[in-house]
Amino acid sequence: xxxxxxxxLLLQIKAIKLNTENQFTWSxxxxxPIYCDNRLTLSYPDVRNFIxxxxxxxxxxxxTNVNLIAGVATAGIPHGALIAHKxxxxxxxxxxxxxxHGRKNKIEGEVIKKSKVVVVEDLISTGQxxxxxxxxxxIAGCEVAGxxxxxxxxxxxxxxxxxxNKFKYTSLCNFNDLITQAKxxxxxxxxxxxxxxxxxxxxxx
Numbered sequence: 151x152x153x154x155x156x157x158x159l160l161l162q163i164k165a166i167k168l169n170t171e172n173q174f175t176w177s178x179x180x181x182x183p184i185y186c187d188n189r190l191t192l193s194y195p196d197v198r199n200f201i202x203x204x205x206x207x208x209x210x211x212x213x214t215n216v217n218l219i220a221g222v223a224t225a226g227i228p229h230g231a232l233i234a235h236k237x238x239x240x241x242x243x244x245x246x247x248x249x250x251h252g253r254k255n256k257i258e259g260e261v262i263k264k265s266k267v268v269v270v271e272d273l274i275s276t277g278q279x280x281x282x283x284x285x286x287x288x289i290a291g292c293e294v295a296g297x298x299x300x301x302x303x304x305x306x307x308x309x310x311x312x313x314x315n316k317f318k319y320t321s322l323c324n325f326n327d328l329i330t331q332a333k334x335x336x337x338x339x340x341x342x343x344x345x346x347x348x349x350x351x352x353x354x355x
Contacts, residue, residue, distance in 0.1 A: 152204060156300070156323035157331040159197050165190040166301070166328060168338050170345045176275070180353075183346050184328075188272035188300045201300060203258055204322050206236040209268055212320050213295040218265040220257075221246055222283045229300065230270035244269075244283035256286055262292030271299040276322060277308040284317055296320065301328070305353060323345060325350060 160166040167174070167185045174185040193196050209216065221230025222242040234241035242259030267287050271280050274297070284294045296318035304325040310317055333343045 153323045153327040154331050156201065156204070158331055158335070159200065160186070160188070160191070160328070161325065161332060161337055162299070163190055163194050163197055168329075168342070170333055170338075178229070178276075182353075183342075183349055184303075184325075185321065186273050186301055188229075189225055191300070198232075201322065202229065202236060205270070205298060205300070206233050207324065208320055209233060209237065209298055211267075212298070212318065212348060216266050216268050216291065216295050218242065218261075218267040220267050220287055222279050225272035226270045226283075226299075229272060233268075233270060240265075244286050246279065246282065246341045261287070261290045261292060265292045265320050265343045266295050267292045268295050269297045271297060273301040273303070274299045274308060275303045275305065275310075276321070277312050280319070280341045281312065281317070284288065284315075303350075305350075311324040314348055 165187055169184060170183045173181040173183050176182055217239060219230050219234035219237065219239050220229040221239050223243050223245045229241065231241050240260065242257055242261055245256050245258065249254065269280055269284050272282060280297045284297060287294055287320055294317060299321045300320065300323060302321035302324045305312045329343060329346050332338045
């Protein structure tokens with residue numbers, strides 16, 4: 151039920167928007183009837199605290215002997231830092247590419263080799279940014295315990311790619327629970343529900 155509760159909260163604060171007529175354009179250029187912006191959770195203390203508590207508990211339950219938390223830039227940084235604070239663990243964040251100046255870091259913060267790290271994302275769609283971050287941490291000498299996110303689109307291709315790379319991952323909320331909750335609370339009609347299901351089934355990453 152925790153996933154449905156997260157879905158309810160994300161819909162309430164409009165961190166997740168649904169529109170089948172005027173679809174959203176993702177950074178990849180693809181059209182989607184769903185847009186997720188979990189940064190908005192940071193502006194609502196009650197929602198933020200609930201989500202951070204759930205992320206912290208899930209991190210402790212799903213991954214063992216973790217001694218480093220890593221946020222994926224940029225959206226995974228605040229949630230990752232808050233989890234690290236709750237767990238009293240060191241925190242770093244991973245850029246999509248190296249800086250072009252200064253020390254030209256890709257990982258910001260102190261990375262001690264052989265650290266066991268959990269990678270924090272706000273959401274998983276293609277999974278590529280999470281995988282890139284995880285691989286960068288491995289190159290830096292860390293052991294990646296797994297990946298955690300607030301929301302997961304549950305695309306089949308993404309699941310296959312993450313499993314192929316042998317990373318454990320977990321999310322607080324997923325696509326199926328989200329649209330079920332949205333239909334239940336009349337954020338979408340039955341026809342819109344079916345349209346979104348069909349889009350999800352046919353989506354080609």
